[in-house]
Amino acid sequence: MITIPSPxxxxxxxxxxxxxxxxxxxxxxxxxxxxxxxxxxxxxSSGCGKTTLLNLLGLLxxxxxxxxxxxxxxxxxxxxxxxxxxRRDLLGFIFQFHYLLPEFDALENALxxxxxxxxxxxxxxxxxxxALFTRLGLGTKIHKRPGQLSGGEQQRVAILRALANDPLFIxxxxxxxxxxxxNAAEISALLHDVTxxxxxxxxxxxxxxxxxxxADRVITLRDGQIESDxxxxxxxxxx
Amino acid sequence: xxxPFALCVALRQMTHNRGQTLLTIGVxxxxxxxxxxxxxxxxxxxxxxxxxxxxxxxHVRILPQERAPEVPWDSAVATDATVxxxxxxxxxxxxxxxxxxxxxxxxxxxxxxxxLNALLPSVEGGVxxxxxxxxxxARLVGAAPEDYNRIVDLQQNLVAGxxxxxxxxxxxxxxxxxxxxxxxxxxxxxxxxxxGNRHTATIAGIFDTGFGAVDxxxxxxxxxDGQSLFQLGNAITGFGLKLRDVFAAEQVAGDLRHQLPxxxxxxxxxxxxxxxxxxxxxxxxxxxxxxxxxxxxxxxxALMVISVSSKYRELGILKAMGASNGxxxxxxxxxxxxxxxxxxxxxxxxxxxxxxxxxxLKTVSLTTGRATDLFPIALTVGxxxxxxxxxxxxxxxxxxxxxxxxxxxxxxxxxxxx
Numbered sequence: 174m175i176t177i178p179s180p181x182x183x184x185x186x187x188x189x190x191x192x193x194x195x196x197x198x199x200x201x202x203x204x205x206x207x208x209x210x211x212x213x214x215x216x217x218s219s220g221c222g223k224t225t226l227l228n229l230l231g232l233l234x235x236x237x238x239x240x241x242x243x244x245x246x247x248x249x250x251x252x253x254x255x256x257x258x259x260r261r262d263l264l265g266f267i268f269q270f271h272y273l274l275p276e277f278d279a280l281e282n283a284l285x286x287x288x289x290x291x292x293x294x295x296x297x298x299x300x301x302x303x304a305l306f307t308r309l310g311l312g313t314k315i316h317k318r319p320g321q322l323s324g325g326e327q328q329r330v331a332i333l334r335a336l337a338n339d340p341l342f343i344x345x346x347x348x349x350x351x352x353x354x355x356n357a358a359e360i361s362a363l364l365h366d367v368t369x370x371x372x373x374x375x376x377x378x379x380x381x382x383x384x385x386x387x388a389d390r391v392i393t394l395r396d397g398q399i400e401s402d403x404x405x406x407x408x409x410x411x412x
Numbered sequence: 413x414x415x416p417f418a419l420c421v422a423l424r425q426m427t428h429n430r431g432q433t434l435l436t437i438g439v440x441x442x443x444x445x446x447x448x449x450x451x452x453x454x455x456x457x458x459x460x461x462x463x464x465x466x467x468x469x470x471h472v473r474i475l476p477q478e479r480a481p482e483v484p485w486d487s488a489v490a491t492d493a494t495v496x497x498x499x500x501x502x503x504x505x506x507x508x509x510x511x512x513x514x515x516x517x518x519x520x521x522x523x524x525x526x527x528l529n530a531l532l533p534s535v536e537g538g539v540x541x542x543x544x545x546x547x548x549x550a551r552l553v554g555a556a557p558e559d560y561n562r563i564v565d566l567q568q569n570l571v572a573g574x575x576x577x578x579x580x581x582x583x584x585x586x587x588x589x590x591x592x593x594x595x596x597x598x599x600x601x602x603x604x605x606x607x608g609n610r611h612t613a614t615i616a617g618i619f620d621t622g623f624g625a626v627d628x629x630x631x632x633x634x635x636x637d638g639q640s641l642f643q644l645g646n647a648i649t650g651f652g653l654k655l656r657d658v659f660a661a662e663q664v665a666g667d668l669r670h671q672l673p674x675x676x677x678x679x680x681x682x683x684x685x686x687x688x689x690x691x692x693x694x695x696x697x698x699x700x701x702x703x704x705x706x707x708x709x710x711x712x713x714a715l716m717v718i719s720v721s722s723k724y725r726e727l728g729i730l731k732a733m734g735a736s737n738g739x740x741x742x743x744x745x746x747x748x749x750x751x752x753x754x755x756x757x758x759x760x761x762x763x764x765x766x767x768x769x770x771x772x773l774k775t776v777s778l779t780t781g782r783a784t785d786l787f788p789i790a791l792t793v794g795x796x797x798x799x800x801x802x803x804x805x806x807x808x809x810x811x812x813x814x815x816x817x818x819x820x821x822x823x824x825x826x827x828x829x830x
Contacts, residue, residue, distance in 0.1 A: 233732060233824050254736060261734030268827050272729040276424035286733050288417045334733075346827060 178245035180206035181342055181374050182230065188238030189225050189397075199225040200397040203239070207342070212368040212375045214385035214405075217394035223378045224346070226394065230376060231264060231344050232256035244341055261290050265335030265373075269347035271327050273319040273334075279326075280306065280315045283333040290338065298337060305333055309363065325356030332363055342374035343367060349384055361387045417735075418742030426747060429719065433751065436715045440755020440803055441762060443708035447701050447799045448763035454697040455795065456788035458690050462658055465683050468564050468626040470532065470652025471661040474520070474668065475675045476508040509647035510674070520651060523671060525664055530562030530654040535638035537649065539603040541585070541631060543593045550589060550629045552603055554638015557584075563654050564626065566619045573597045573617030578634050584617035586627035603631065603641060611641040622784070650674075705802050709810040712751065716744060716814035727818050728826025737819040744815035745808060752807020756800040763799075767791055 189200040200222045207213055215223050228234040229241065232248060233256075240249045244263055251259065260266075265286070273282045281288075283302055287295035306315050309329050319327055328348065335343050345364065349357035361384060364375050368389070377388060385391050386405050393401045426433045510516060513533055520531060534555035541550045553560065557578045561567050566575045566584060575584050583601070585593075595601055595615055602612045613633060621627055639645065655661055658679070665678035680687055720727070727740055773786040 228824055228827075231732070233827075257731075257734045257736050259734075260732070264734075266729075266732050266827075268729065268732070270725065270827075272725045272826070274421070274424075274726050274730075276421075276428035285730070288420065289730070289733060289735050289739065291417065 177209050177341060180208050180242075181244060182207040182376070183242040184230075184239065185241075186239035187226075187229060187236045187241060189222075189229065189234070190237045198397055200229070200236075201238075203394075203397075203399055205392060205399065205402055207374050207376060209341070209374055210368050210372045211390060212364060212388045213377070214388035214391045215376065215378045215394060216380065216382065216385045216391055217400075219380070221394040222397040223380075223394055225397075227344055227346055227376070227378045231266060232259055261286060261338060263341050265338065265340035265343040267328075267332055267335045267343060267345040267348045269350040271331035273327055273330060275319050278316045278318055279311065279322065279330045282319065283330055284337050285334055286338040294338070298339070301339075302333060302337060305336065309333065325352055325359065328352060328356065328360060329363070332360065336367065336371070336373075340373065342376065345375060345377040347379055347381075348377060349379070349381065357381075357384065416742075418739050419746050421743045422746035422750065425719070425723070425743070426750065432715055432719060436712055436751045437755040437758060439708055439711040439715075440752050440807065441759035443704050444756045444759025444799050444803045445763040445766065446704050447802065448760065448795055449766060450697055450700050450704075451795050451799065452763075452767055452789050452791055453787060454693055455792065456790035458693060459790050460788040461686065461690060464623060465686055466658045466679055468621060468623045469679055470563050471655045471658055471679050472653040472665050472668065473677045474651040474653070474672060475677065476510050476650070477673065477675050478508070509644050509649055510651075511645075511647045513646075513648045513651075516672075517651070520672070523668075525653065525655075525668075527656040527660050527664075528653060529656050530559065530652075532556075532559045532563050532652040532654075533635070533648045533650075534560065534652060535635065535642055535644055535647075535649045537605060537638075537642050539605055539631065539641070541589065541593060541601055541603055543595050543599065543601045546593050548589060548592055548629070550585075550603075550631050552605075552631045552633060552638060552641065554633050554635045554641070556635055557632065560632060563652050564621065566617075566621070566632065569619045569621045571618050571620045573615070575617045575619070575632075578616055578632070580634055580637055581613055582616035583613035583631050583633045583637075584619060585615060585631050586629070587618050587620040588624065588628035589630070590615065590618050592628070603633075605641050605643075607643060609641050609643055611637060613637065701802070705806050708803070709806040712748060712807055712810035713813055716748060716811055717817065719747070720744065720814045720818045723818070724821060725826050727821045728823045731821060732823035732827060740821070741815045741819040744811045744818050748807040748809075748811025748815070749804060752804045752810075755807070756803035759803065760796060760800060764791075 183206045185204050187200060187203040188198070191197045191199060203226065215226060217223050225234070229236050232251060236249060240247060242248065243259065248256070248259055274285065277285070280299070280302060283306070284295045284298060287298050303315065306312055311326060311329060314322060314326060319330070322330065328351070332348070348364070349360050352360065364377065365387070367373050368375050379385050388405060390402065390404050392399060517531070517533055532555055534553055536551060536553050539550055539552040540547050557575050561575065571587055573584065578584065585595070585601070590596070593601065597615055597618060599615050600612055601615065602610055604610050619627070633641075639647070642649070653664070655664060661678035662680045665676045668676045731740060767789050770787040771785060771789040774783045775786045776783045
C-alpha cells in the first residue's frame with residue numbers, strides 16, 4: 174500500500190518576481206498546506222497572482238523565493254524534464270479550454286497521460302477509465318471523437334484525462350469557465366466526488382464566487398499575498 | 413508492446429489530416445520521380461556517349477616512343493657554317509614501330525594489369541581504299557580477327573560474310589564504306605598506304621557496328637597483310653588494351669608509363685573535351701537534383717509548420733500533462749520521416765513505370781534501319797538508394813524546424829488561452 178504523505182502540498186514563503194526591464198512581483202510570502210481529500214478554491218481579483226500560483230503548483234513555472242513540497246518531495250528547483258515527470262506521475266490538470274486531441278476518441282484522449290508515461294500504463298488503466306466513463310454518463314460516448322461531443326461532455330472527458338494516471342492531486346484552472354450553469358454544477362459535483370470518494374486533493378482557481386463556495390476551503394489572494402484562508406463549511410473540520 | 417507515444421500521435425495526425433498528408437506525400441513522390449528520372453536519363457546518356465567513344469577503340473594504346481627530330485647534319489660541325497647538300501628525310505615518313513614485339517607482349521601480360529579484358533598487337537595506318545574510280549581514305553587495321561574482336565565486336569555486327577578465320581588476301585570493311593565504294597561481298601578492293609605500297613584484298617565480310625566513324629572508314633585485314641602493306645617486316649605499330657572499367661584507363665596508362673619504355677595513351681586524354689562535357693552534364697544533373705531536394709524539403713517544412721501551428725494548443729496541453737520536449741519533437745520528426753518514406757516509395761514506383769515505358773520507345777535510323785533506344789535510360793540500384801535516401805533524409809531534416817517550434821510551445825501561454 175502506498176503511503177500518502179501529509180501534508181500533500183506544502184508552500185513556505187513562496188514568491189515570484191518576473192524579470193524584465195521593470196521586475197514585477199506576482200507573489201510574495203505565500204504559505205499554506207493542502208491535505209489529501211481537500212477541495213481548495215483559490216480566488217481573487219484579476220492580476221492577484223492566482224494563475225501564477227497555479228503554474229508554480231503545476232511545476233510549469235519556478236518560484237523565485239520559498240520552497241514547494243509535493244508529496245513530501247522538495248520540487249522547488251526541478252529542471253523541466255524532472256518537472257514534466259512529476260506532472261505525469263503526481264498531478265492531473267483540468268483547463269478552462271480542454272483542448273482534446275481531435276484525432277483520438279474520448280477514451281484515448283482520457284488515457285493520454287498514461288500513453289505519455291509509456292509502457293503498458295494505458296492498458297492497465299483502461300478498465301478503471303471505462304468504469305469512470307460509465308459513472309459520468311459517458312459510457313456510450315467512449316469511442317466518439319471530441320467533435321462529436323457537447324461542451325459539457327468534452328469537459329468531463331478532460332476531467333477523466335486528469336484522473337487517468339491516478340494522480341495524488343488535481344489542479345483545475347477555471348474548469349467551469351466555459352460551461353453553462355447546468356454543466357458547471359455537474360463538474361463541481363464531480364470534483365467533490367474526486368475528493369470525497371477517491372481521496373484526492375483538488376486545487377481550483379476560479380473567479381466564480383458561487384463555484385468557490387462549493388469547495389471545502391477558499392484561499393483569497395490580493396496583490397500576490399494571501400488575504401484570507403477560510404473553510405466554507407462544506408466539510409466538517411477534522412477531529 | 414504498444415507503439416511509442418510520438419509514433420502513435422504522428423500516425424493519427426497523418427490519417428486525420430488526409431488532405432495535408434496526401435499533399436506532402438505528393439510533393440515527395442514528385443520530387444523522387446524527378447530525381448530518379450533525371451539521374452537515370454543523365455547516366456544513360458553518359459553511358460551512351462562513353463560507349464560511342466570507347467566501344468570502337470582500345471582504352472589504352474602502347475605505341476613506340478616519338479623520336480626527337482633529328483637534324484640532318486651534326487650540330488657540332490654545323491657551327492663552322494659549312495653548307496651541306498643532300499636529301500633530308502621527312503620526319504613523318506619515318507616509321508614508328510615496335511620490333512621484336514612478342515617478348516613485350518609476354519612482359520605486358522606478366523604485369524597482370526587489373527581489369528584487363530583484351531591485349532591486341534596490331535598494325536594501323538591510313539590508306540586510300542579504291543575500287544575502280546572511287547577512292548576513299550580509311551584506317552586499316554592489321555590484326556588477328558579473334559583478338560581484334562575483343563577490342564571491337566565485329567563478329568556480332570556482321571551483316572554479310574565472316575570475320576573469324578579471315579585468310580590472307582581477305583578483308584572486312586564497314587557497311588557505310590562498302591556502300592560508298594559500291595562494293596559487295598566477294599569484290600576486290602585495293603589499299604594504297606602513305607608509303608606508296610599497294611595491297612589488294614577480297615571483301616570477306618561487311619560489318620555494321622552503328623558507329624559512323626568505324627563503319628565508314630575502317631578496314632580490317634590479317635596481321636601479316638597489314639605488316640606487308642606498311643612494310644613493317646615482323647614489327648607492329650602498337651598494342652591496344654581493352655579494360656573492363658573504361659574510367660580506369662588513366663590509372664592503367666599512368667602505371668604502364670613507369671613500367672614500359674613506350675608511349676602510353678589513354679582514351680581519356682584523347683577525348684578530354686568529351687569528358688569535360690560529361691563532367692558538365694554530371695554537374696548540371698547534381699544541381700537539378702539539389703534544387704529538387706531543396707524545394708521538396710521547403711514544401712515539407714512549410715506544410716509541417718502549418719500542421720504545428722494548427723496543433724499549437726493541443727501540444728501545449730500535452731506538455732502541461734508532462735510530455736517532454738523530446739516527445740513533442742519526435743511527433744513531427746516521425747511525421748516528416750514517414751511522409752517522406754511513403755512519398756519516396758510511391759515516387760519510386762511512379763518513376764519505375766515511367767522509365768520502363770520510356771526505355772521501350774525506339775527510334776529507327778533512316779540510313780541503316782537500325783533500331784535504338786529513344787531515351788538512353790540507365791536503371792541502377794544506386795540511383796534508387798540515393799533517390800530514396802535523399803527523400804527520407806530531406807523529410808527528416810525538413811521536419812526539424814517545425815518540430816523544434818512544436819517543442820518550444822509554452823504550456824502556460826496555451827493554458828491561459830493566449
